[in-house]
Amino acid sequence: MNRRQFFKWSLAFAGAAGFGALIGRFWHRRCRVWIHPMDEYRRDVSRDIAQVMSLEGLFMRGKKVLIKPNFVECHPGRPINTDPSLIAQVADACFRLGAASVAVGEAPGHRRDPWYSTYNSSLRAVLPTQVRCIDLNHGDIVKIPNRGWYTNLKDFYVAAPLAEADLVISMPKMKTHHWMGVTLSLKNLFGNLPGIVYGWPKNVLHVQGIARSIVDLALTMPPNFVVVDGIIGMEGDGPIMGTSKKMGVLVMGKDPLAVDSTTARMMGFDPRCIPYMSLAVMHLPGMLDEMNDYPAEHPRKFASKFECLETFRPWQRENFWK
Amino acid sequence: MNRENIWKTNWLKLVELRLPDGGFPYYLDTKSAVEPTAHVILAALAGGIPTDEISDSIRWLIGRQHADGSVSCAIDFPGQGIWLTAIFALALLKSGNQPQASAAISFLIDLKSLTAKDTGQNDLDGSLLGWPWAKDTYSWVEPTAWSLLALNAAGKSDDPRAVEGRKLLLDRQIAGGGWNYGNKLVYGHDLIPFSDTTALAILALNGRVPPESIALSIKYLEDDVPGQSSPYALALESLAFRACKSSVADAALRRLEANMEMIQGERFNVVHYSLALQALGTRGIIWE
Numbered sequence: 001m002n003r004r005q006f007f008k009w010s011l012a013f014a015g016a017a018g019f020g021a022l023i024g025r026f027w028h029r030r031c032r033v034w035i036h037p038m039d040e041y042r043r044d045v046s047r048d049i050a051q052v053m054s055l056e057g058l059f060m061r062g063k064k065v066l067i068k069p070n071f072v073e074c075h076p077g078r079p080i081n082t083d084p085s086l087i088a089q090v091a092d093a094c095f096r097l098g099a100a101s102v103a104v105g106e107a108p109g110h111r112r113d114p115w116y117s118t119y120n121s122s123l124r125a126v127l128p129t130q131v132r133c134i135d136l137n138h139g140d141i142v143k144i145p146n147r148g149w150y151t152n153l154k155d156f157y158v159a160a161p162l163a164e165a166d167l168v169i170s171m172p173k174m175k176t177h178h179w180m181g182v183t184l185s186l187k188n189l190f191g192n193l194p195g196i197v198y199g200w201p202k203n204v205l206h207v208q209g210i211a212r213s214i215v216d217l218a219l220t221m222p223p224n225f226v227v228v229d230g231i232i233g234m235e236g237d238g239p240i241m242g243t244s245k246k247m248g249v250l251v252m253g254k255d256p257l258a259v260d261s262t263t264a265r266m267m268g269f270d271p272r273c274i275p276y277m278s279l280a281v282m283h284l285p286g287m288l289d290e291m292n293d294y295p296a297e298h299p300r301k302f303a304s305k306f307e308c309l310e311t312f313r314p315w316q317r318e319n320f321w322k
Numbered sequence: 323m324n325r326e327n328i329w330k331t332n333w334l335k336l337v338e339l340r341l342p343d344g345g346f347p348y349y350l351d352t353k354s355a356v357e358p359t360a361h362v363i364l365a366a367l368a369g370g371i372p373t374d375e376i377s378d379s380i381r382w383l384i385g386r387q388h389a390d391g392s393v394s395c396a397i398d399f400p401g402q403g404i405w406l407t408a409i410f411a412l413a414l415l416k417s418g419n420q421p422q423a424s425a426a427i428s429f430l431i432d433l434k435s436l437t438a439k440d441t442g443q444n445d446l447d448g449s450l451l452g453w454p455w456a457k458d459t460y461s462w463v464e465p466t467a468w469s470l471l472a473l474n475a476a477g478k479s480d481d482p483r484a485v486e487g488r489k490l491l492l493d494r495q496i497a498g499g500g501w502n503y504g505n506k507l508v509y510g511h512d513l514i515p516f517s518d519t520t521a522l523a524i525l526a527l528n529g530r531v532p533p534e535s536i537a538l539s540i541k542y543l544e545d546d547v548p549g550q551s552s553p554y555a556l557a558l559e560s561l562a563f564r565a566c567k568s569s570v571a572d573a574a575l576r577r578l579e580a581n582m583e584m585i586q587g588e589r590f591n592v593v594h595y596s597l598a599l600q601a602l603g604t605r606g607i608i609w610e
Contacts, residue, residue, distance in 0.1 A: 115552035138348040199455025241511045
């Protein structure tokens with residue numbers, strides 16, 4: 001073995017050891033996922049949400065908070081988007097914890113017209129006046145280096161208000177997804193990127209690979225907290241053409257993969273089959289059910305298998321919690 | 323107040339938003355950007371404002387062009403947001419800045435989207451070449467429509483790229499006549515059309531494809547007007563109705579005028595406001 005080969009193999013071993021240690025560290029870090037019953041949107045749970053955020057060590061005093069819901073398209077009667085009244089409750093929870101400012105920002109992936117997303121009257125009508133609504137698709141942009149390595153993208157171009165926020169709260173809708181099986185907080189990261197750079201849809205990310213792009217985004221700009229709107233979800237041909245499914249639950253936590261994998265199990269999906277979750281497990285904690293703690297209700301109480309496209313049925317199981 | 327006076331009042335409100343560098347922002351608290359500045363220039367021309375009154379905006383816009391003829395979402399980020407080149411070209415063509423517009427048109431003609439043999443569940447002709455939002459991605463309805471409008475304005479509507487772009491738009495038409503972002507069905511489900519992209523596709527195709535191929539599309543838009551409240555959608559719809567001489571053109575304009583007041587505060591989007599002024603202006607500047 002010459003010096004060059006020795007150096008190469010030393011590097012490889014060091015890399016493998018570091019990689020193993022990294023995975024080990026994540027696999028051994030326990031995550032908390034909060035399952036909170038909420039049978040209808042009218043119920044006021046902002047105090048409970050604030051309490052969970054506080055218990056999770058989310059320090060908001062004096063901070064700029066950006067709530068990132070999931071708005072895709074707006075068609076009356078279809079549970080496509082995060083419910084405005086729940087967004088208002090999360091905004092209220094942030095103010096309870098002393099946030100200096102709260103904004104709701106989204107860069108919808110299908111529609112350019114913010115009239116159907118952040119500027120929709122149904123959202124503005126329920127938000128406190130001091131909460132700003134921001135169209136993240138159009139406006140100033142900040143370049144940040146891609147901290148992942150699964151795509152060829154050297155940088156991400158992010159809407160400035162998102163890059164400038166101290167805390168980002170992701171609020172996905174509990175839905176099936178016709179390419180990825182399910183869409184939750186990690187998939188919701190696509191809405192951080194402005195359409196004026198990535199297009200409608202964000203085809204740059206599709207071409208790079210949806211799962212790979214999601215993991216790169218998760219490594220570059222993970223949300224600080226997740227609140228999944230699982231009061232009424234979408235099953236079948238989601239995220240647009242599916243039908244409503246009442247679940248009556250919020251799923252919350254600081255670790256996006258822990259929240260997403262738990263929610264996927266509640267929907268009947270094995271998270272190991274969801275392409276972006278199976279990649280994210282190399283980097284983020286919370287994939288294994290036995291490593292997650294459920295300090296409030298147990299997810300089994302709310303689990304109910306979602307109807308899905310035939311393609312994804314092999315990804316489903318009958319019961320994850322016997 | 324008659325329509326001309328309403329237009330002037332709105333124009334004065336819009337022009338107040340010009341930033342010291344001559345450009346216009348998307349929103350009140352953002353920096354100058356290509357798209358809003360180009361649309362303000364088009365709005366000025368649609369209302370008969372002399373170009374010397376907007377010369378600093380035109381100068382700012384020209385200063386955004388890269389050596390390859392393209393523009394991007396920000397001058398520091400070349401190659402990002404190249405689809406804006408079509409709207410840039412349109413504004414410079416209409417304001418008489420031929421050399422810069424020609425360079426932009428050449429860039430657009432050379433800009434090729436990805437094509438695909440297998441389009442899976444989408445039932446598309448993936449071999450057709452239109453225009454993408456970003457380099458090395460596929461064709462979509464809106465950038466294709468804007469690029470066709472720019473080529474039409476440049477007198478290049480018979481260019482092979484324009485001919486194929488029109489074919490692509492017709493291929494992406496949803497069964498009911500409308501368009502969304504660019505897929506017509508997924509897993510056997512017809513997708514739901516959008517009013518804004520349908521209006522843009524009609525603007526790009528009108529007069530250059532057999533009228534029957536967009537008759538259902540116009541009908542879809544006409545049916546949309548009574549329930550539509552978005553000023554952006556109403557502006558594009560009004561422009562489309564005027565271009566194809568629809569009988570509901572005036573009703574759409576009245577609805578647009580009534581909804582202009584909703585573009586205010588955090589909702590004040592300069593592109594939307596400028597498109598509304600283009601629709602309300604006396605000259606059909608986008609499609610002439």
